[in-house]
Amino acid sequence: MDKKLIFKIIISISVCILVGAVGSIATQTTVDNWYVDLNKPFWSPPNWIFAPVWITLFIMMGIATGLVWNKGFYHKWVKTAMYHFAFQLLLNGFWSILFFGFKQPFIALLNIIILLILIALTIKWFKVVDKRAAILLVPYILWVVFATALNFEIWRLN
Numbered sequence: 001m002d003k004k005l006i007f008k009i010i011i012s013i014s015v016c017i018l019v020g021a022v023g024s025i026a027t028q029t030t031v032d033n034w035y036v037d038l039n040k041p042f043w044s045p046p047n048w049i050f051a052p053v054w055i056t057l058f059i060m061m062g063i064a065t066g067l068v069w070n071k072g073f074y075h076k077w078v079k080t081a082m083y084h085f086a087f088q089l090l091l092n093g094f095w096s097i098l099f100f101g102f103k104q105p106f107i108a109l110l111n112i113i114i115l116l117i118l119i120a121l122t123i124k125w126f127k128v129v130d131k132r133a134a135i136l137l138v139p140y141i142l143w144v145v146f147a148t149a150l151n152f153e154i155w156r157l158n
Helices: 003-030 047-069 076-101 105-129 131-136 138-157
Strands: none
Touching: 003 047, 003 076, 047 076, 047 105, 047 131, 047 138, 076 105, 105 131, 105 138, 131 138
């Protein structure tokens, strides 16, 4: 692996983790009080599972982004893929703020639905640039599908 690729992967992982950290600040403010009191479906996972899953996903997202970025930002497919990635990453971080920070499950649901669409488009564009990068995002979209269903059920039950 060349040094430029490693550098881009490290930067990409760092950005993803940073966005996750900002979202976790909003989460930590209410996860032990407001969230505990919400009605949740029987299939809702324990709270401790979310951090390791998200850290893993952010690392995979960072690797995928580094692979795409390494193809050359001057290329229009790379730019398109990276713009989609950046926008979906912003929506990802914003979801935590909406759901936990503002305590707005319905608005967060709208956000996560748009996020799902953008992740699918990001995967499409990543596949054009580097198929490995697209594959690395598959667990992410699967987890967000699950999170969307959980968000919907929490909104519906409350």
